[in-house]
Every structure is written in structure tokens, then in C-alpha cells.
Amino acid sequence: MIAPLLAWLLALPALGATTSGDAQVLGQLATGAEVPTARLEVRLSSSDAYGLLVSSADGRPMLHAGPSGRVAVGVSSPTAALDLRGSADNGDIGLLVRAGNSSGTASSAQFAFSPSVGLYQHSLRTRATSYGYFGNGIDFYLWRSTAEPATLGASRALSLESVDPSTASFHVQPTGAADAQLEVSRGTITGGGYMLSLPIATHSSRARKFQIEPLGDRGRAYADLLGMRHARFRFKGQSDVLGGLIYEDVPESVTGPGETVVLDYRVLNLVMALQKAHERIRALEGELLAGQGKKGGSE
Numbered sequence: 001m002i003a004p005l006l007a008w009l010l011a012l013p014a015l016g017a018t019t020s021g022d023a024q025v026l027g028q029l030a031t032g033a034e035v036p037t038a039r040l041e042v043r044l045s046s047s048d049a050y051g052l053l054v055s056s057a058d059g060r061p062m063l064h065a066g067p068s069g070r071v072a073v074g075v076s077s078p079t080a081a082l083d084l085r086g087s088a089d090n091g092d093i094g095l096l097v098r099a100g101n102s103s104g105t106a107s108s109a110q111f112a113f114s115p116s117v118g119l120y121q122h123s124l125r126t127r128a129t130s131y132g133y134f135g136n137g138i139d140f141y142l143w144r145s146t147a148e149p150a151t152l153g154a155s156r157a158l159s160l161e162s163v164d165p166s167t168a169s170f171h172v173q174p175t176g177a178a179d180a181q182l183e184v185s186r187g188t189i190t191g192g193g194y195m196l197s198l199p200i201a202t203h204s205s206r207a208r209k210f211q212i213e214p215l216g217d218r219g220r221a222y223a224d225l226l227g228m229r230h231a232r233f234r235f236k237g238q239s240d241v242l243g244g245l246i247y248e249d250v251p252e253s254v255t256g257p258g259e260t261v262v263l264d265y266r267v268l269n270l271v272m273a274l275q276k277a278h279e280r281i282r283a284l285e286g287e288l289l290a291g292q293g294k295k296g297g298s299e
Helices: 002-011 216-227 263-298
Strands: 029-031 040-042 052-055 061-065 071-073 082-084 111-113 122-127 137-142 155-164 167-172 182-184 230-233 242-245
Touching: 216 263
Parallel strands: 029 040, 071 082, 167 182
Antiparallel strands: 052 061, 061 071, 111 122, 122 137, 137 155, 155 167, 230 242
16 A cells, blocks of 8 residues: 555656656646646736746747736737737738638628627728739728627728729729729719718819909909008107008019019009909999899898
């Protein structure tokens, strides 16, 4: 009885034992846990810095998971749930997700976006083909309330896709092949969607505006007159108060050589401005008479 017991005790691994060969565990393995609940279970204590740490030959962290539950790849102190180290070398990819579509279809999603419950998932899907330009793109799918909560969104809302060797297209609610850099479709009609902009954002084309005309000489003279700033001043050593214009604000239409204001130009400018003011008064009188006529007719 004693001999078998001693043999069993001698066979137990010593505390802190090391091995230079291979180790094989046929059952479950636990560190920090008395009874493992998985093939490999790591249970941290309050003093542990890492639950899992994989280092390079020179001691740099390659992969680790800490007490906060954050996972880091190539980063010593993760600041997100998953923190990946980037690089300035464009040949060094930070994250590669090999779940895209290699044909014109888009049945596989590479990323899904969901609230904390894990339902109502929007998705991002990519397509890549080697036999043509159409079929290479990135598609954004939205989940809508008519779908099952646990399914991926299937409403294709936006695509970024190639059109030709040097052109790409921004395609809204896409259908068919885009033929412009910005294409708005309707899901069934290529390019048949609508674009709406508020009046404040309407461009300045004369074809889209009413009552617009060139300013003209009289209009420019009127604008110049309104833009002039008069000032009152006194020369040093003199008591007389004078009046005049600030030259820096005087329009070119009344200036002459040597930073002077030409009186003849000034008079001509004033006459043309008065003519423009008279035109505006006549137009206003016409609008008032027309308004009174409409009011009388309605009564």
C-alpha cells in the first residue's frame, strides 16, 4: 500500500516545474481556477496585468488580453475593446477581413452594425471581380422594420463602385450599372431617383432665378453711392471742421490719378444714382397700384 502511494506522489509535478520538451494535456487545463470549465481556462486575480500575453523574440507585445477585457494586437496599452497597431507603410495592413464576395453578388457581409442587443443589424459588404469593372465595390445595407430582428439588413442603400478604369461612382439606392460619378436611382430605375435642395442652396444660374438682370451703369453708380463713407475731420493746428470722403472706401468710378477724387466723375456718379433711384420709385409705384387693383377686385 505504501509503495504505490509513494510512487504516485513522486510522479506529481513539482510546484513551478519547467520542461524543455513538448507538453500534452489530454484533459482540461486551468490557470488561476480550481476547476476548469473549458479546455483552457485562464482566471485572473486582482494583481494580474494580463490574462494572455504573446511576445516577440525581443519582448515586444504581439497579442494580449488584460483585466479590462480589451484585446490588443501589437499595442502595449489598448484604448478600445479591440486595438490594432497601424503602420505608415501602406503595404502593412492593420486589419484584413477575408469575408468579401469574389463575384458580382453580395451575399456575404464583412461587417455588421447593431445596438447592444445584437439585433437589427446593418451591414457592409464588398465585391471584387477580376474580369471587369462592374462588380467591384462596397455596398451598405440597412435593416428595416419589415425584416426579422435577428437577420442582416437587406436594403441596399448605397454603393461605392467602379465605372471604368479611372472612374468611380457614388450610387444611391443602386440598381443596374452606374454611368456617372454621382448617380441617384430608385431601386428599380437606374438614375431615376430624386435630388432635393432647399432654396437657400439653389445655385446662381439665371435660368433658375426670377427678376434677375445685369446691374448696369446706373445700378453700379447707385451701389457706389451707397458704399461711400463720409467723414468729418480737422487738420492739426486748425479749428475749422471739414467734411469729405474716406479715400480708401471711394469707388474707382470717381477716382483719378494720384489718389484724387474727380469732381466731374463724382457729379456723373450722383446723377446716374439718382436716375436709378427714380427707376426704383417708379417700379414701386407700379407695384402699389397693381396691389390696390387686386384688392379692389376682390372686394
